[in-house]
Amino acid sequence: MTMDEETIVIVSGLPRSGTSMMMKMLEKGGLEVLTDKVREPDEDNPKGYYEYERVKELPEETGWLEDAKGKVVKVLGELIKHVPEGYDYKVIFMEREIDEVVESQEKMLKRKGMDTGERSKEEMKRTLTEYSRILKRRMNSHPDMDVLYVSYNDIVSFPKPVIESISVFLGGSLDTDKMMSVIDECLYRNRAE
DSSP: OOOOTTEEEEEEESTTSSHHHHHHHHHHHTOOBOOOOOSOOOSSOTTOOOOOGGGGGTTTOOTTHHHHTTSEEEOOHHHHTTOOSSSEEEEEEEEOOHHHHHHHHHHHHHHTTOOOOSOOHHHHHHHHHHHHHHHHHHHHHOTTEEEEEEEHHHHHHSHHHHHHHHHHHTTSOSOHHHHHTTOOGGGOOOOOO
């Protein structure tokens, strides 16, 4: 399947919300992904991060958007607010139970030997919940963005209807069976109680 050559598909969300899994699903479904593979797979993302380093230069550097036309690119949640007007965007914004996001982030930081700080999990949950609201307001008010919110929890637990809705959102021609094959229950390691 070839995307409309002018449309840029963006996968975004808070860290540890399933953005890498969604990138792999869309690639398997038949879309071309824009990634440079600089960030290699590791214990936290054994199937890869699917990032494109130039995206991290937003808002100063936007030239890469021309290369993203007709493709899928991952834009981290904190950068989605800097995506400029003037392009046609289809955004898949990944959501996940906030307890799971906090737990997963904490484990990843500890594995990397980084200090998780003195903030409590409750403070982190409040901060991330509010930040997610801010990002949604900005995306919903962006004149060039059409946004689909996708629950990581639903896609892992009840994938078929969620994957079908993604296919419809992106034109209806994705290979949904191949997308289903990406879901790996073994990687759902930080479940909410």
